[in-house]
Amino acid sequence: MKSAEIKEQIMFYDTDCGGVVSNIAYLRFVEKARSALFEKWGMSFDEIASTLLFPVVARTEIDYLRPAKLGDWLIVRARVARFEKVRIHCDFELLPASSCLDPEHCFARASQQVVLVQMPSGRPRRIPPEWFES
Amino acid sequence: MKSAEIKEQIMFYDTDCGGVVSNIAYLRFVEKARSALFEKWGMSFDEIASTLLFPVVARTEIDYLRPAKLGDWLIVRARVARFEKVRIHCDFELLPASSCLDPEHCFARASQQVVLVQMPSGRPRRIPPEWFES
Amino acid sequence: MKSAEIKEQIMFYDTDCGGVVSNIAYLRFVEKARSALFEKWGMSFDEIASTLLFPVVARTEIDYLRPAKLGDWLIVRARVARFEKVRIHCDFELLPASSCLDPEHCFARASQQVVLVQMPSGRPRRIPPEWFES
Amino acid sequence: MKSAEIKEQIMFYDTDCGGVVSNIAYLRFVEKARSALFEKWGMSFDEIASTLLFPVVARTEIDYLRPAKLGDWLIVRARVARFEKVRIHCDFELLPASSCLDPEHCFARASQQVVLVQMPSGRPRRIPPEWFES
Numbered sequence: 001m002k003s004a005e006i007k008e009q010i011m012f013y014d015t016d017c018g019g020v021v022s023n024i025a026y027l028r029f030v031e032k033a034r035s036a037l038f039e040k041w042g043m044s045f046d047e048i049a050s051t052l053l054f055p056v057v058a059r060t061e062i063d064y065l066r067p068a069k070l071g072d073w074l075i076v077r078a079r080v081a082r083f084e085k086v087r088i089h090c091d092f093e094l095l096p097a098s099s100c101l102d103p104e105h106c107f108a109r110a111s112q113q114v115v116l117v118q119m120p121s122g123r124p125r126r127i128p129p130e131w132f133e134s
Numbered sequence: 135m136k137s138a139e140i141k142e143q144i145m146f147y148d149t150d151c152g153g154v155v156s157n158i159a160y161l162r163f164v165e166k167a168r169s170a171l172f173e174k175w176g177m178s179f180d181e182i183a184s185t186l187l188f189p190v191v192a193r194t195e196i197d198y199l200r201p202a203k204l205g206d207w208l209i210v211r212a213r214v215a216r217f218e219k220v221r222i223h224c225d226f227e228l229l230p231a232s233s234c235l236d237p238e239h240c241f242a243r244a245s246q247q248v249v250l251v252q253m254p255s256g257r258p259r260r261i262p263p264e265w266f267e268s
Numbered sequence: 269m270k271s272a273e274i275k276e277q278i279m280f281y282d283t284d285c286g287g288v289v290s291n292i293a294y295l296r297f298v299e300k301a302r303s304a305l306f307e308k309w310g311m312s313f314d315e316i317a318s319t320l321l322f323p324v325v326a327r328t329e330i331d332y333l334r335p336a337k338l339g340d341w342l343i344v345r346a347r348v349a350r351f352e353k354v355r356i357h358c359d360f361e362l363l364p365a366s367s368c369l370d371p372e373h374c375f376a377r378a379s380q381q382v383v384l385v386q387m388p389s390g391r392p393r394r395i396p397p398e399w400f401e402s
Numbered sequence: 403m404k405s406a407e408i409k410e411q412i413m414f415y416d417t418d419c420g421g422v423v424s425n426i427a428y429l430r431f432v433e434k435a436r437s438a439l440f441e442k443w444g445m446s447f448d449e450i451a452s453t454l455l456f457p458v459v460a461r462t463e464i465d466y467l468r469p470a471k472l473g474d475w476l477i478v479r480a481r482v483a484r485f486e487k488v489r490i491h492c493d494f495e496l497l498p499a500s501s502c503l504d505p506e507h508c509f510a511r512a513s514q515q516v517v518l519v520q521m522p523s524g525r526p527r528r529i530p531p532e533w534f535e536s
Contacts (some may be wrong), residue, residue, distance in 0.1 A: 011437060011445075013292050013430055015285035019253070023191040024161045024281050028415055031158070035413060045412075045473025057157040061195045067256075069446025070285050103289050119153070122201075144313075145303060147296055147426050150418035151472050158415050162281055169279060179278075179339025204419050205313025287521070291459040292433070295426045325425040329463045388419070390469075 004036035007097060010072045020067035021107075023066045027060070030092050030110050033076035037090060038114075041131050052119040058087065062110040073130035074107065075099035081111065083132050086124045137213035138170035141231060144206045153209050154201035155241075161194070163242050167210035171224060172248075175265050186253040192221065196244040205229035208241065216247065217266050220258045222248045271302035271347035275365060278340045279321045288335035289375075295328070298360050298378050301344035303395035305358060308383075309399050320387040326355065341365035342375065345346050349379065354392045405481035406438035408447045409499060412474045414469040422469035429462070432494050432512050435478035439492060440516075443533050460489065464512040466524075475499035476509065483513065485534050488526045 006029070014025040035045070038055055048054060068074060075097050081089040092110040101104035116125045140163070147215060148159040169179070172189055192204040202208060209231050224242040233239035250259045271277035274297070303313070306323055317324055336342060344366050349357040358379040363374035384393045408431070416427040437447070440457055450456060470476060477499050485489040494512040501507035518527045 011430070011433055012284045012286065013290055016280045017285065017287050018188050018190070018280065019282035019285050021196065022157060024165070027161065027402050028413070031413055031415055039215060049472060054152050056152070059195075059197050059245065061193075061194050064191060070451060087198045090499055144417045144419065145296070145299055147299055147424050150414045151417035151419065151421050152414065153419050154327060156415050162279070165279055165281055203315060286456050286458070292426060292429045295429065299426070322420050324490065325466060326427065327463075327465050330459050332459060398536075399465070 001080045002037060002040045003077065004033060004040060005078070006033045006076050008032065008038050008074050008076065010068055010074065011069050012070065015070050017065075020069055021072075023062075023064060026062065026064070026068075026094060026108050026110070028061075029074060029094060030062070030078075030112065033078035033092055034090060034112065034114070037078040037080070041128075053125060054117050055114050056117045057112050058115045059113040060110065060119050061112075062108055063103055064108050065106050068094075068096070069108045075101060077101075079087060083127050086115055086126055088116075088131075090114060135214045136171060136174045136215075138167060138174060139212070140167045140170050141208050142166065142208050144202055144204050144208065146204065146207045149204050151195065154203055155206075157196075158196060160198070160202075160242050160244070163208060163210050163228060164194075164196070164212075164246065165213075167212035167226055168224060168246065168248070169180060171212040171214070175262075176203055187259060188251050189222075189248050190251045191246050193247040194244065196242055198242050201241050202230070202241045209235060211235075215239065216220065217261050220249055220260055222250075222265075225245060225246060269348045270305060270308045271345065272301060272308060272346050273306050273346070274301045276300065276342050276344070278336055278342065283338050288337055291330075291332060291342075293331070294308065294330065294336075294362060294376050294378070296332070297342060297344050297362060298328075298346075298380065300361055301346035302358060302380065302382070305346040305348070309396075310332050316344060322385050323356075323382050323386055325380050325383045326383045327381040329380075330376055332376050333374050336362075336364070336375045343369060345369075351395050354394055356384075356385055356395060356399075358382060373389065403440060403450060403482045404442045405479065406442060407437060407480070408435045408438050408478050410434065410476050410478070412472050413469055414472065417472050422471055423474075425462065425464075428464065428496060428512070431461075431476060431478050432464070432480075432514065434482060435480035435494055436492060436514065436516070437534070439480040439482070443530075452502050455527060456519050456521055457490075457516045458519045459514050460517045461515040462512065463514075464510055470496075470498070470509045477503060479503075484523050485529050488517055488528055490506050490518075490529060490533075492516060 014020040074097045077093045081091045094108040150156040209229045211227045228242040284290040343363045345361045362376040418424040464534045477497045483493045496510040
């Protein structure tokens, strides 16, 4: 199954006055990793713009395990967990870059279900069968 | 069990180039409703600033059901689903204000688990027993 | 000249780990006030969606004067400063709601230049002459 | 005078339903470049966390010249324009990575005035004299 990885540093705008990263900011990191994952099937931003076939998030689950702080470097690992007819299940691990990527030090774990939606009709489309095999 | 409600209008910055509200933006609306809910136990922002007891999101689940668009008015209804010793489970419905709040027209449904964390030690604190009864 | 006013409370996601509101978050409040201002000329979100004539920010200036904090209520006052052929100059004052709106207590002052852009061509359009008179 | 450069790709969450990058999202790119610039004086995030001396934005100006789109790669170039006793003036150019960094193709140009603020007192501090010379 395909996987992808991105690296990001925590900026001031990712944190809140609790002193650590805002729960909402992690979803931006997840989206960046998901975009890298979908590019592996040729679903780049250019392709999306020309085909108007959009990856749309239908469900998100995220567990916040340890707070990340200003300046921390995160590795986000995205992989496909499984396919349904019109849904792709993706898993994400958000890890400190400094931890040798030991899952024990995970900042957060997330999963998302993504549907391919043809615009402007808004109709969901079947996952291309060649995606299952790759 | 306590509940709260807020009303918000979709701004340009809530949408993305797919033409509808970004999956991430809904989490801001959820946070606004959650803040209104916690205020009902006297956990206002002033109180948080003076006690340094912070409500911290430990888990989020959200199902995106129908896309909201620029200019739509949303009602977000927050309620407590149940208490554990150190976790509060909250449910959220994001509804179009124009739908007479018919659950069939829901934009999204979410739930969050919240922990009370004492800063600067970072220790979780028991949910005050009087919260269970109110 | 037209003016508009909105009221907002500072949420966790508006702040950063410096303990006060992020410089970027204020621009969301400015946008909310600008939308209220443009609605006074009939340029509501529904109207934008049907005409595809978009208000586009061409320039922003903002001075940060006093930090706002979690839970503070802000009043944002928007007004038109002047019109050019294809630009509208808007001024904004971001005031604590608790200050009796005394300009001495201003959190921030901003101005923006807005152009009306016809999509999908991307052409700027002249400001409707009736806007000058109202 | 010191300078720094960062590279970013436009994500869905950076765009709005006008089809291009939201005016607010550019400020995140500016902040990332500014952080890279300040690190050149040893003002890394670790250093900020241990000294509690924060770089605070006192003023932002930004001109939006050409819209960036989903998937575009941006180079942001940050440099110091000049120092005052307690203010650093920084300039930013946001360029398409594909343009050979020709200033004619600039997406946006910005400048910011930054003050060094000692927390928790909130007092502004003089710019260290060695910064002027470097």
